[in-house]
Amino acid sequence: MAKAITTREENYSQWYNDIVKKAGLADHSAVRGCMVIKPLGFAIWENMKAQLDAMFKDTGHVNAYFPLFIPKSFLSKEADHVEGFAKECAVVTHHRLMNNPDGSGVVVDPSAKLEEELIVRPTSETIIWNTYKDWIQSYRDLPLLINQWANVVRWEMRTRPFLRTAEFLWQEGHTAHATREEAIEEAKLIHEVYARFAEDYMAMPVIKGAKSANERFAGAEETYTIEALMQDGKALQAGTSHFLGQNFAKAFDVKFLNENNQEEHVWATSWGVSTRLVGGLVMSHSDDDGLVIPPRLAPTQVVIVPIPKPLPEIMEKAEAIAAALKAKGVRVKIDKDAKKRPGFKFAQYELEGVPVRLGLGKRDLANGTIEVARRDTKEKVSIDIAGVDRYVEQLLHDIQSGLLQKAKDYRTEHTTEADNMDDFRGTLDEKGGFISAHWDGTAESELKIKEMTKATIRCIPNDFKEEKGSCILSGKPSKGRVLFAKAY
């Protein structure tokens, strides 16, 4: 049967598109740049969301919801911010349709023009800070630690499912603090939460670091980022946490009285991760046979396939095994479809990335065994049916840690030091990945390198070591190495 997925070697982009489509993560929609997230893709996002939400709550945050629409005037209040987003905003200009007089359908009613146009949020800093102004008077109102789960719209020129879509789902945290130090601590705390989530749940190793001025969020004083490396050697910015200083507090006049009865502007952070993480998950682990989902985020962790079909005696045993697994907290599904053949199902579950498949047949019943197949390595073993629940529980842990280790090894192999432009370019062309190189700290050098090689500074790593050297471009003195890569 046609194995419909393009191989990674053949065409990495096409491979990614094939996985998204064939595994049933998402479909294109009738609207340019927007996707329909299908049940499997959405279930993965729901699992991510549930875990992140718990982690935010654990660190003292609460959820709220702010409007989709932002008055146009709000967006222009913070100069850097508006410059960053103005080019990609959807604008609502009217509020009514009418029948076209020529009978050809509906048209915008010109008499229903809005007094003030509304922007569909590309991010919510402005409307949130406009609101916080009313919520904050005293240091006793601080810190204010709020998150929202929402959709946002950025009118992108070129889109790709999950990685960059015109509309996407995300969470955006917006916090207000009494001091600069506390706000920076908050931004770092969330940075840490993101990194932990990526590694512990997505099995996606990330480099923690700070963005250069060029790559920083519009309106931020400092942007902390987690950067992951995809299988094609390109980096993916997977989550950012911003220290906003007093920029938004000043723009929206958010002040509080401190303990000494003095008025001060509050200090702010914002932070977000999006459905882009689903794309990162795909590109971190999946292979030419389809999706590979780490167990902790897999909607179905174990599937039991009766062989050759769901006969009563097989199903009885399957139900018992499923019950034992459920008792251990495993998300298990029994395939009860009598029409499809086992071979077809095997291929299908591999395509959909189910971490563990149990094959239970008549022969197994006779022998008291069951076949266990793991998705990540494609290994199959036949084990004693009696201990299958404990075996599978352990196997899920092994798969989770195995995926992380494999991704770490890949990253280690694809992180290279370069000390001059020739090496830099050579490495970039031949194997890609992260390149650790000296940089003089100027925006000019950074932009020039980008122009010459398409590689950007992904981050100034947290584990930045003081090391004397000279910038690979300008030759000027550098205090240490930063990480470059081509990025999504």
Place this chain on the structure above:
RNA sequence: CGGGAUGUAGCUCAGUCCGGUAGAGUACUCGUCUGGGGGACGAGUGGUCGCAGGUUCAAAUCCUGUCAUCCCGACCA
């Protein structure tokens, strides 16, 4: 937003150059035989040819516009 390509059955595509009432494979439905890695045979269902105009006795085919997708750039998470 520029350059290139493509839209015909759920999917992959032929037919378009040279206009004449819509094709294949696969999937799907039913039946029989099957059954430990994408089954075999037989019989069926399924398409206003992306959309809107135009030319013509006649348009999947020619012309104009438009929408969408893919690849390559520029821009960005």
